[in-house]
Amino acid sequence: MKGYIAASSPPAKRRWKGHAVAVLALVFFSLLVPLAFLLGLHNRFPSGYLSDERSSSESVFENYARVDAGLEQSQSEVGESRVHDLIDRFKPAIPKDVPENFTKKPLIESSYAGMQSTSHPKDALPYSKPKNITHGGPPKEQVVAPKVPSSLNARNDGGDQKEIRSKSAAGDEMERPCQLEFGSYCIWSMEHKETMKDSIVKRLKDQLFVARAYYPSIAKLQGQEKLSRELKQNIQEHERMLSEAILDADLPSFVGKKIQKMDHTIAIAKSCAVDCNNVDKKLRQILDLTEDEAHFHMKQSSFLYHLGVQTMPRSLHCLSMRLTVEYFKTSLQDIEQLHAQKLNNPSFRHYVLFSRNVLAASVTINSAVMNAEKSGQMIFHLVTDGQNFYAMKHWFARNSYKEATVRVLNFDNLKLINVYNLGPRQLSPSEEFRVSIRDIAQSSPMQMRTEYISVFGHSHFLVPEIFKSLKKVIVLDDDVVVQQDLSSLWNLDLEGKVNGAVQFCGIRLGQLKTYMRGYNYNGNSCAWMSGLNIIDLERWRDRNITGNYLGLLQKFQNGSEASWRASALPISLLAFQELIYALDDTWVQSRLGHDYGVSADAIKNAAALHYNGNMKPWLELGIPKYKSYWKKFLTKEERFMDECNVNP
Template sequence: MKGGGGGVGPAKRRWTGLAFGVLFLVVLSMLVPLGFLLGLHNGFHSPGFVPLQRNSPSGVRTRHVDNLVRKLGPTLPKEILKHIVHEAKNETSSTNATHKSHQKKGIPIPPQVVMQPPSNKNVRKDSGKAGMESGFNGSVELCELKYGSYCIWQEENREDMKDSTVKKLKDQLFVARAYFPSVAKMPAQNKLSRELKQNIQELERILSESTADADLPPGIQKKSARMEAAIARAKSVTADCNNVDKKLRQIFDLTEDEANFHMKQSAFLYQLAVQTMPKSHHCLYMRLTIEYFRYDSFDKELTEKFSDPTLQHYVIFSSNVIASSVVINSTVMHAKDSTNQVFHVLTDGQNYYAMKYWFLRNTFKDAVVQVLNIEQLILDYTNKTTLSHLNSPLEFRISFHNSRKTPAIHNRTQYISIFSHSHYLLPEVFKNLEKIVVLDDDVVVQQDLSTLWKLNMGQKPMGAVQICPVRLGQLQSYLGRSSFNENSCSWMSGLNVIDLVRWRELGISETYWKLVKKVGVKEESSVLASMLTFQDLIYTLDSEWILSGLGHDYGISIQSIKKAAVLHYNGNMKPWLELGIPKYKAYWKRFLNRKNHFLNECNVNP
């Protein structure tokens, strides 16, 4: 028994040790998962293992935003980048709050999705919105800093856009042309390419026939919607931005060149309309010329009045029948006594007979009108002049800086009109006269001018209104290096009182022609010769005698117009042209006999 018991003891101890070992392994196998479940695995990472922080997505989003800013930084404005970063931070904070609320409620957290950069469409939308907000919704100061007072003016003068549908179609056509080349190169986008091409051709056809909303065909809104949808699809296609950018720049350059071309063309056509005789006026001159040779028995001149120095003599240089007629009619209508008034119209050979017939058939109270052919008079003075035709008063537009430091937008523009070469024939054409008043053919007289013959001009040969804002020193480019007083004021033609006796004594015409001989017989030389010839020889008339600028200045007040004795329509927009300023035309038209049958037959209606 003992021997058998002694043999069994060691075997039991071995089995007991194995049992404890198995039990330890079982307990260990239960503790390890328990440790992982309790989060103790954070201290036992293997090399290269990065834990997934499901509860803190802000780190991933922040890094992505930084990368996005670095990539888009060179191309996008700072305002847009700030908008994107601010939007990402807001989304991150809202996401974190959502996660925390889900954790409290026991809701399982979905796997995180990496934030994608916004598409080009979204960026453009955000940038446009930001621009509108900065320009109009409370940030006018920033807009004003960049664009000056334009932003304030735009707010105060906002008007409804005219022909907005046509402008919208042009914008759609512009964008579609930019995207079409890139889309057309993609084989997978053949359908979209055909759709874009068809819409582009259709809009080009419509816009070639329609320039206003009223001209657009019915159903245009549906066509615009189809184009808008095609453009939206083209924007969503992943395309090479460089190609789109190049195409946009090409279209922009072509559009800019086209705009410059039309600008130059419009300026040329404007000058052409100013300098070309209207068709109705040409018809009038032809009719009057024919009638003159048909009824030349009317040609009776009162030579005794034309050379009487005791009468009031007015001289007009003009080749325009109705313009000179308005000058004479307005002068006679406001005269206290028209019996002493004599008008001398100096015109060219082409319009001489039309002018002569017009003034023979039309009477102006008791005043008389003499029409002279300047070309015939020039032939009598060929030894002193090199003229060959009539030179009307010359007009120049002069622009200059107020100072060297002021920007170009502060440039001042002045229009001056001066005597032409023909004016210096006056002392010899009217040898028997002592005093005359020279009127330009673009003036309207509103008061009696008889007091001009009572002026005591001293030893001055001519009276004129001076323009002291334009001094001779500011005309250096015209006057050259000649010696003159830089502070002397320039003077204007339009209404000029001339003492022919004093003119002859001082040899004004001879001085003028000597100066002209040095620089040549060009129109520009008249500025130099006239200004230097009459330097310190001008008797200054009161500024209320004549009001200039009605042919170019829109800002003249009605009070100034009513107060002036003479209105001067100097500038390109003459009252007998369609280009004339409408609100000033009424003062000129009231002295035109629109019931004349020649005017009606030729449709002369300024």
């Protein structure tokens, strides 16, 4: 009996030790799993951005699929043998067409306790991590691999998840997700993608572009005569359709079949062994032609824009012609003869305008009269050219402006050329100059700023000679709308200066040195603006401003029309140097002819509005939100305006 017990004891003892080792191993490994997560080893799990260039020295989360009590292999040896199997099983299915650098972007790790979640970048591929890893047991080998996304999954903006989809036209290549290096613009462009207008026409043009590139190479191949004829026929059919259609609605009903036929032909052409250099050369030629055509259209658009700005609209031309004809058909009472004693009386308040636009001049005069406290004291001297003289005369004879007097003068009949041989040979209202300067306030050294400066034209320098008996006048431009009473300007002390004007310190004379041709001037002085100016004619005559103007004119113009007009800017700035009295900025709010950002409060508080710039309120190009201030003073129920369809 003793021998039996002694003989059977060792196996029972060995079995007990084997189970104890297995239990201890399970406990050890169950503690090792959460410890690995706490130490950050879970970072080695593969995820949406995997790299095939991982270092062999990187430690990974080991896979303990079996625990054998009789296995005496060490923990490190098990990890070394299982690491590559684990990576292969956990690696998601990355699309083959994803660029290499797309797969190398790092994940943004969250700082959540336990490190149990990984926050992906905004445009990262979605990836589901294994959910069946439990403490104390082997992890199951189920991995949910992401599907190849056909569109970019949404971001969470303010709690609302949007699905961003890219809708491509027929025949486009497979969609690709946004790449991280493009940043938020890629996502923004997909969120704000607009439906392409006339997409079928654009599709036809694209097919024609590719077909023309392949045709020369296909035509040279031996045995491809049929394909060459088919490609040429498709090109001709596309050209015929595009010559008759600009919009999708203009295309024939069979256009879909033509597109499919061209797609099929292009696919066959691409499969042929052609010389890539020939195709590349042809594509470059077509690209050059397209760029030249785009450049031509840009120049044409710019020319037509300036032509539209500088040319009188057809409706205003009609109005001027109808008024001229009506002047000779009817005989209206001449207001100037009734008020002849006022016209040269310096005790009245005299306003001077130089204009060729009857509608613009009438709005300026009407706005000044409607906002004046004593309109009976106002005398308006409207100087125009011979072409518009009779239209102006008839208009202001037909329409009254309270108690104000409007006198129309023909500049061609003033005969000032005999007195000033170098004086202007034609009417020259205020001149506007578009000046582009480098803005030192901007961080970019190439940032340019464009401003519009309005200065006196050549005709303004003859005002003291035209109105010899007057002592002080207010000069208005015809693109000005008056909103307040201007009577306080007449009592303003100019402190010995000649010209009271609003200064524009956005441009200083030092920035215009290329226009000054080396003349002495203070570079820190601000430019000044015409539009609303109070002129002391007595001091003008004492200072001989007109004589100085004629001397400068000799040096700045070379006899051509362009140089004569361009010389107005430096001459005006130099002739009135140190003779400008700076008016308060609230007198005039400018920039309404080119700046969309003028605030409503600034417009409301200004005594006068100046529409300097290309977009005048009487043009279709005018800025719509500023037009109402100008239209308010249009003459209502005028027969000739209705007949000529004048509706600014």
